Amino acid sequence: MSDFSLDGKRALVTGASRGIGQALAVALAEAGAKVIVASSKAGGCSETLTKIKQIEKAQVVELSADLSEPEAVMNLAKSSLSIWGGIDILINNGGTIFRSPVVDYPFSEWQNVMRVNVDSAFLLSQQLGKEMIKQGQGKIINIASMLSYSGGITVPAYTASKHAIAGLTKALANEWGKYNVQINAIAPGYIRTDNTQSLQDDSQRSKEICARIPADRWGETADLKGAAIFLASNASNYVNGHVLAVDGGFLAR
Known part of the structure; x- marks a missing residue:
């Protein structure tokens, strides 16, 4: 089981204030990693900090950055590298969604989704990846989506961004695999989070979703912990450029 240990590893998780990001940050800390949690606003990760500080010997630091602003993202990368002298694990979880029929979809919202989700x-991968290459090892985990595989309805920018994340994962793996840097993605299925609340609240749509999931239930954020620890640890050293669906079997239908 030592291959799954993250003892001494330094991690950055974006979008860590709640939901999937919070669950993954806690999982890394439970596995022994020192974790930097980031959200869009200062103090946004207070709840996550509280959870991690309850873990024996856990080390956690909070940073903030508006992911729609490239300069803020660059500063986040720089600050993350300075805290413990490097980063071993990056989880690109921060993201946003905007729903509208395509014919009425504001271009400004399209651009914002792309900046936050892809840019x-x-x-972050570029800036932290440079340092991972220098240190001879690193793990980058991008958060993809079921909409990395399909088109969805009224979420064209989100869908395009998650297809892009899957492609970026493969592109980086092709270039950095020879440096012992592995880049993979997790594609969550239908997970109970703020982003899916409108679907959860629609009883008919929720029923249709569960009918297609062999597990016959919505996923919980905790269901993603094992995949994250695997992809962040030495256990996945020969896994690269892969998009791992954690979906209760949704894609199998």
Whole structure:
């Protein structure tokens, strides 16, 4: 089981204030990693900090950055590297969604979704990846989606961004695998979070979703912990450029 240990590893998790990001940050800390949790606003990760500080010997630091602003993203990368002298694990979880029929979809919202979901992941991966290459090891985990595989309805920018995340994962793996840096993605299925609240509240749509999931239930954020620890640890050293669906079997239908 030592291959799954993250003892002494230094991690950055974006979008860590709640939901999936919070669950993954806690999971890394439970596995022994020192964790930097980041959200869009100062103090946004207070609840996550409280959870991690309850873990024996856990080390956690909070940072903030508006992922729609490239300069703020670059500063986040710089600050993250300075805290413990490097980063071993990056989880690009921070993201946003905007729902509207395509014919009425504001271009400004399209651009914002792309900046937050794709540009920030690229910049953080680029800046931290440089240092991972120098240190001869590193793990980058991008958070993809079921909409990395399909088109969805009324979420064109989000869908395009999550297809882009899957492609970026493979592109980086192709270039950095020879440096012992592995880049993979997790594609969550239908997980109970703020982003899916409108679907959960629609009884008919929720029923249709569960009918397609062999597990016959919505996923919980805790269901993603094992995948994250695996992809962040030495256990996945020969896994690269892979998009791991954690979906209760949704794609199998």
